[in-house]
Amino acid sequence: MIELRNVDKIYGEGEGAVHALKNVSITIEDGKFTAILGKSGSGKSTLMNIIGALDTPTSGEVFAWGRNLGEMSADELADYRNKTTGFVFQSFYLEPTFTVLDNVAMPLIIAGESRKSREEKAVAVLKKLGLEDKIRKKANELSGGQKQRVSIARALVHDPEIVLADEPTGNLDSQNGAEVMALLRKICESGKSVVLVTHNMEDAKNAENIIDIKDGVAVMRGKTP
């Protein structure tokens, strides 16, 4: 479980300061599909970055499974990201000249796993996502939908506690978008926490919990009807 207590995030100083998050206190429950819903500039990505330890709050505390992220060193936070979180980005961020297998295995490469072990894990997750025939292809040879599925495979390969997806359907057509959302639901059903950052109400409907965010103020409102 991830819990944010009275989190503020302010970028810059003085008159130019931007108050991205204002006294946010929310909980991401284990094994639940949570959507952070808000318009562009509302602070939803900032919120996701703080949950994923990509950013630190200006004030307030973030607890992840009982550990205070604010008390962790840079290396511990890196370990936290590497072992606990999986990121899915709108623009995929695959390394185009790497094979699909190497892209997916990247978190395991960073963790220092042996080649054999990481390839086994990467192949297994790619099979689950129906990409076994793309293993040796370069990332730049894939379609957008395939890229996002590879990106999701990368987010899952190290068996994280939580998958954070930032507008994962933003660059996809509706069919591919639907497939990605179905995948995320499936991931959640397998017991992992999924946090979806989106401005799309339709996508947010897949979530069990929705956090509305507007002008840095977040409100949990439970599942949409």
Added chain:
Amino acid sequence: MKIADIFKIAWHNLWNNKSRTLLTVIIVAVVSTLMMTILLFGAAFNENVVDFNKALFKINGTSYSLSGKWTESHNTEDYFIAAEEYRTLVDTAEKYAHVVDTASVSAEVNGGREKDEGGALYISEGNDALPQNNVEFNVWQRNDDVEMLSSSNVVFACFEFFNPAAEDLIYEGRGWSAADAGGNGIWLSVDAAERFVGYYDDPLEVGDTVTLAFVRQSTYFTDFRAEKAVYTVEGIFRPDAFGGETESFKRTECIVGVDSAAEAFGDLFTIRSVSMSYSPPETEYDYNALFSAMRDFADEVNEKIEPNVNNAGDRYPRFVCSFVDSMQMVVLGTVLVFAVASLLSLIVLLLSVGSVANTIVISVDKDRKFLGLMKAMGLKRKGVSRIVICQSLFMIAAGVVLGIAFLYLLRPVVRSAIASFITSMAGMSLPILLSVRVSPLLPVATAAAFFLAAVLFSRGSVDRIARQDAIAAINEVS
């Protein structure tokens, strides 16, 4: 991350920026070629000049000299070697007999007069000892003004080729102190006397008093041992002094032993200098062992005897091995040349490393997005640094290897330049073939210097990339 993965990612990053990587490698190659050429120049100079001097040693051998101790006035003209010092030298020389061939002693006996008035007896046991007080060496002299007991002129007695087999001793050399009363006659052999007489129009007769100077051929080191029991100054030949009638001792050409002279003349006898020489064998020999022995010999003698000290307090060792001394100067000189070459090389490196480091940083900077993404996925700062350092290593290693190839192609030019320089420095053609060997250490040292300098120069930028926040990295990706 595993090392193999660091290499793989570093290589991947370099490959993704081929043109930038190639540019960096070429810059490193050109600069490293220049650096290696300069260093090679220094190393070849060092090696060839040392070899040149070793060749000279093979031809000329070496000499040793023990100079006298200056008196309190620090007047270099007023010096002497104490009997104990002479004995120390002789004893030490026996230990190093394998690096000493000949020895000669320059000494004088002052016949109770002031030195300026002459009256010196020269005992020469070698070909280097020079006469003093106007007695010309190499020219046989007859002093018609000799008055045996009262002359104020130079009274000079010589001892030449006492032939153990001489049967008929005719001429008597006389000399030294007025108080001596002529009791210390020296008997010369017939052969020796006849040889001397041959230089003069006025033939000598038996009983004449003569003054002679002479030059002897090499006196072998065995004389040092022999002279302990050779002739007395009275000129009485004692065959047993040579340990019997063996041919080898007959051949020994000791004139008069220093100990004997010292005993006979007491305070009047003064040793001025001792010279020795050594020539290495014509067969193969262990140069290092010989050099080490010669150096140790000189050091050991100098440890046992007092140095000369001038008014400024500077100390001068009195026993010198000419080859060791000159070799030390040569080594010092070559080290200086090498140091200058290294300094020049370093200057070249420093002048160029900025642009090389800059190129590396730009090359790495283009990978910030990828590195940022890896940071977002948990890559630690040191992981980023390792990848960047690995990239630098790849480029520098490739550049240095290319530099070695350039150097190989330029080898004839480099060799010719080095030969010209060394020849002009030596002032003659080298008696040895010039060797320009590239030690494996050269490219390794160049690459290491390059790498260290590049890492130091690019440290700030690399650190900045390694330290960028994960969110900044994500934004970079965005």
